[in-house]
Amino acid sequence: MNMLVVYFSQTGTTKAAAEKIAEIKGAELMEIKSEKSYEMSYWKTVFTSLKEIFTKARPELAGVIPDMQKYDRILIGCPIWCASVPNVILTLLDAADFSGKHTALFTTSGASKPARIAMKLKKLYPEIRWHRPLDANGVTEEEIRNWM
Numbered sequence: 001m002n003m004l005v006v007y008f009s010q011t012g013t014t015k016a017a018a019e020k021i022a023e024i025k026g027a028e029l030m031e032i033k034s035e036k037s038y039e040m041s042y043w044k045t046v047f048t049s050l051k052e053i054f055t056k057a058r059p060e061l062a063g064v065i066p067d068m069q070k071y072d073r074i075l076i077g078c079p080i081w082c083a084s085v086p087n088v089i090l091t092l093l094d095a096a097d098f099s100g101k102h103t104a105l106f107t108t109s110g111a112s113k114p115a116r117i118a119m120k121l122k123k124l125y126p127e128i129r130w131h132r133p134l135d136a137n138g139v140t141e142e143e144i145r146n147w148m
């Protein structure tokens with residue numbers, strides 16, 4: 001079974017979680033980046049993120065659109081930004097073909113959990129076979145093994 005861990009991370013927390021999950025699951029690891037940089041102060045990132053949420057922006061992905069059809073299961077990781085996923089995750093979901101793929105979201109955050117966000121994604125992308133999301137804050141090896 002081919003499994004992919006694809007993630008976006010601004011400050012490295014999700015990257016560390018993604019690396020741990022990929023290692024335990026024996027999955028391929030892929031980082032996505034946006035063309036635009038979010039290297040800015042915390043509050044400026046919050047403002048930028050809110051603006052992207054309200055305008056339904058789809059920030060350009062840097063690099064090629066990954067081919068998701070090569071994988072049986074796809075784990076998407078990102079930080080929670082303003083109670084949502086960073087909009088670049090929506091760019092990825094729009095641009096790459098996830099249809100019919102077993103897919104799940106994992107997040108890192110200050111405190112927020114991914115359940116509500118995952119429900120929204122399920123509504124937005126009904127063609128994807130969504131599975132239970134994982135709160136990757138301080139996640140244990142056992143929790144990762146028991147997931148998906």
Ligand SMILES: Cc1cc2nc3c(=O)[nH]c(=O)nc-3n(C[C@H](O)[C@H](O)[C@H](O)COP(=O)(O)O)c2cc1C
Pocket residue numbers: 008009010011012013014015042045046047049078079080081082083084108109110111112113
């Ligand atoms: C723009 C922005 C918005 C955020 N919004 C939330 C939030 O709504 N809830 C929360 O618990 N944490 C929030 N955080 C904290 C991040 O989710 C947390 O620091 C995350 O682990 C960062 O992951 P990264 O290092 O992979 O970028 C926010 C951080 C930023 C920069």
